[in-house]
Amino acid sequence: AVVSTQSTGTWVFYCSSKALDIIPDTLSQNNFSLKQLVRYQVEKRTELEQEFLSLPNSDMYRAVVFFSPSGVEFTASMLSRVVSRDCVLVAFGGSTAKGIKQCFGDEYRVEVCERPTPNGVLDVLLKLI
Secondary structure, eight states: OEEEETTTTEEEEEEETTOOSHHHHHHHHTTOEEEEEEEEOOOOOTTHHHHHHTSTTGGGOSEEEEOSHHHHHHHHHHHHHHSOTTSEEEESSHHHHHHHHHHHTTSSEEEEOSSSSHHHHHHHHHHHO
16 A cells, blocks of 8 residues: 655555565656555465365366465465466466566466456456366
8 A cells, every 4th residue: 555644745655575666666766755664574374285285176276376476486386296287377467477487487387467456367267267
């Protein structure tokens, strides 16, 4: 979220500990005074693989949707071990697609949402079924 403080003309950018510089850089390049505040920490959950493997038919997923580069980073090693190469990796947007490429190379087919919106995800998933 980006909010303005009218009295100082400074904007506050609330973000995660893994936020990319795209929004701050764009605003700064357009003469916005910006203060970035980390609202929450992004961290890897060690129990994720066990929880994933306990799901019914965890070896039969047709697609995995990623919404952030950190989501890719934190699940790449697990997914490489437990998800079939026939599974399609879906990226919410361009920075997430770059994260997929960095972590997985060409191991999986990758689809990128044309628009980083819920309907953009839906459009990709409907093409896959």
